[in-house]
Amino acid sequence: MATDHELSDFLKSVEKRAFKRTAYAVRDDEAALDIVQDSMIRLAEKYADRPIGELPLLFQRILSNATMDWFRRQRVRNAVVQNFSDFEVEGDAGDFDLLETLQVADDALGTESASDTVGRAQILLQIEQEVEQLPQRQRQAFLLRYWEELDVAETAAVMGCSEGSVKTHCSRAVHALAKALRAKGIEP
Amino acid sequence: MNGRKTTTFRAASGLSPHPDVLEARVGRRITARLTQRADELPNDITERLRVARQQAVDRARQLRKLSAAPAWQVQGNGSAVMAGPPSWWLRLASVVPLALLLAGLFVIQRTYLEQQIGAAVEIDEAILTDDLPPQAYTDPGFAEFLKSPRAAE
Numbered sequence: 001m002a003t004d005h006e007l008s009d010f011l012k013s014v015e016k017r018a019f020k021r022t023a024y025a026v027r028d029d030e031a032a033l034d035i036v037q038d039s040m041i042r043l044a045e046k047y048a049d050r051p052i053g054e055l056p057l058l059f060q061r062i063l064s065n066a067t068m069d070w071f072r073r074q075r076v077r078n079a080v081v082q083n084f085s086d087f088e089v090e091g092d093a094g095d096f097d098l099l100e101t102l103q104v105a106d107d108a109l110g111t112e113s114a115s116d117t118v119g120r121a122q123i124l125l126q127i128e129q130e131v132e133q134l135p136q137r138q139r140q141a142f143l144l145r146y147w148e149e150l151d152v153a154e155t156a157a158v159m160g161c162s163e164g165s166v167k168t169h170c171s172r173a174v175h176a177l178a179k180a181l182r183a184k185g186i187e188p
Numbered sequence: 189m190n191g192r193k194t195t196t197f198r199a200a201s202g203l204s205p206h207p208d209v210l211e212a213r214v215g216r217r218i219t220a221r222l223t224q225r226a227d228e229l230p231n232d233i234t235e236r237l238r239v240a241r242q243q244a245v246d247r248a249r250q251l252r253k254l255s256a257a258p259a260w261q262v263q264g265n266g267s268a269v270m271a272g273p274p275s276w277w278l279r280l281a282s283v284v285p286l287a288l289l290l291a292g293l294f295v296i297q298r299t300y301l302e303q304q305i306g307a308a309v310e311i312d313e314a315i316l317t318d319d320l321p322p323q324a325y326t327d328p329g330f331a332e333f334l335k336s337p338r339a340a341e
Contacts, residue, residue, distance in 0.1 A: 011241040016226040037240035048248035124225040146215035
C-alpha cells in the first residue's frame with residue numbers, strides 16, 4: 001500500500017507532464033487543470049491502497065479516460081465535431097530520413113551560443129506547438145511511450161488498442177515531428 | 189548535402205541503427221525539450237497543481253482513517269451510528285439471519301414430509317394387518333355392504 005508520502009511524491013513527479021499532455025489534447029489550460037485534479041482525486045479514492053509500483057499505469061489510464069470523458073461532454077454540449085486535426089495524413093513521410101536528423105543534432109551538441117540561449121524558449125514553444133498539432137492518437141502514443149516512458153504493452157493498455165497500433169502511431173508521430181521541426185530549422 | 193552527411197555517418201559507424209532505435213532516440217530528444225518546457229510552467233498553474241495534489245493526498249488519508257476506525261461511534265445524543273464503510277464482519281453478520289431463515293424453511297419442509305410418510309405408513313400398516321383382506325375394498329359387493337344400514341349397525 002502506498003503511503004501518503006509516496007502518493008504525494010508520485011503525483012508530484014507526474015503532475016506537470018500530466019497537465020501539459022492534457023493541455024495539448026484539450027487546448028484549454030483550465031479544463032486541463034480540472035481533468036488532472038479529477039484524475040488525482042480518483043486515483044486517491046480508488047487506488048491509494050495499491051502498491052506504489054502500480055500507480056503510474058493506473059494514473060495514466062484514469063487521466064486518459066478523464067480526457068475522453070471531457071471530449072464526450074464537449075461533443076454533447078457543442079453537437080459539433082471540432083477535432084478536424086484528428087484525421088490522419090498518410091504517406092507524407094516516405095522519403096524522410098530520421099538518421100539525418102540525428103546526425104545534424106549530434107553535430108550541434110555543445111555548440112549553444114548566447115543567441116541560441118535567447119532563442120531557446122522560442123524553440124521549445126515551437127516544438128510544443130508541433131506536438132499539439134499531431135493527430136490525437138499519434139500524440140497520445142508518442143507522449144506515453146517517450147515522455148511517460150511506458151513500454152509498448154503498457155501504452156496499448158492505456159490507449160485500449162493493439163501493440164501494433166501503438167508502434168504505428170509512434171513511428172508516424174516521430175517522423176511527422178522530425179520533418180516539421182526540420183522544416184522550421186529546428187533540430188530535435 | 190544532407191544525403192552526403194547521412195552516408196558519412198553510416199560509413200563512419202559501420203552500422204545502420206534499427207528504425208525503432210532511431211525513432212526512440214528522436215522521440216526522447218523531443219520529449220526532453222517538452223520536459224524543459226513543462227519545468228517552466230507559470231506559478232499559478234504549479235500552485236493549482238500543488239493544491240490538487242494535496243487534496244488528493246488528504247482524500248486518501250481520510251479514506252484510510254475511515255477504513256481503520258471502529259465500526260460504531262456514539263453520537264452526542266447517545267445514539268450509535270456507523271462510522272465509515274461496514275467491515276467484513278458486519279457484512280457477514282448481515283448474511284447470517286438470511287442463512288438461518290433458509291435453514292429453518294428446509295427443516296420445516298423436511299419435518300412435514302416425514303410426517304406425511306409416517307401417516308401413509310400407519311394407514312398401510314392398518315390395512316395390511318386388518319382381518320379384512322385389502323382385495324375386499326375392490327369388491328363391488330363389499331362396497332354395497334358398507335353403504336347398507338346393516339354395516340352401520
